[in-house]
Amino acid sequence: MSFNLDNITRENVKGLSPYSSARDEYVSDGSTMVFLDANENPFENGVNRYPDPQQRGLKAILAEQKDIEEENILLGNGSDEVLDLLFRAFCEPKEDNIISLPPTYGMYKVLSGINLVENREVLLTNDFQPNVDKILKTIDSNTKLLFICSPNNPTGNSFSTQIIEELLNSFNGLVVIDEAYIDFSSEESWISKLSEHPNLIVTQTLSKAYGMAGIRLGLCMASSEIIAVLNKIKPPYNVNQLTQDKAIERVLDVASVAQEVKDILSEREKLRETLKTVSFVQTIYATDANFILAKVDNANLRYTQLLEKGVVVRNRTTQPLCENTLRFTVGTAEENKSLISALKTLSN
């Protein structure tokens, strides 16, 4: 059996007529019109009108930058909203299941709990790669989504291209590649493979490299058929006007984003070198993201000591395969100096 979108879409979603908003029914062609259709306050203040539910201005720019069509993009209130929409479109509560690969981003598990969908966890291998044999054995006819986070949070590494390719070719459900950290990575995005794999979904975000975590903008890129299903169930105005405006401004400022990424990567390498000199740091894991996972002698102790010195890092010690690890986000040169000086004091 091969991938068939109709087979994996929930029955209630297939038959659904989405809410049709005023802004969906009448699309302005730019000519001057009198808008008395949406019960808005007519006095202009920049946000008195509902935003474009399809975010056409922003999507047109993103489509060009990513070399895909607008019909291949859905935007959400952060990629967290996009991930939730995937559960709601494709997973029947109490019946279907998804597969996640811990240690990984915690929201896949939380969203499966919220949506009453079984989360089947298949541990990464000791070198933090997906365990293909175990994943394939875990898949059954009710497995709808496989979440692959690459570069992976919290380990920082990218997954092998061959392994991801194998999973895409052998799974008849949807493979969701979460590329939140792709802009820091030396690997290419999977977006260019969308036309080869009808079951591929790629998610990205403006929260990391683009420095826009506060506006909440996430991207979902997939076949136009998958995007059409998600469009049916998304809240009509899920991306507000301020976010659309700010995102357009930022994504057009290609040079600033590139410079910041460059600075973060060079700071990351400096931090890596310094971590090697800290006596209680035992392993520094390879990273393709804007953070470094490191094994220390006692993560709970070191976490608390750093807090006392005013530096907040992430303690990942309770995550599988991550015992006694701390995750350090790469900050500005000055912030990293604070971290390093705190670590050095504790190291003596």
Ligand SMILES: Cc1ncc(COP(=O)(O)O)c(C=O)c1O
């Ligand atoms: C792997 C991964 N995916 C998604 C997100 C959430 O992104 P957003 O801010 O777009 O909701 C995060 C945030 O930490 C993340 O680490």
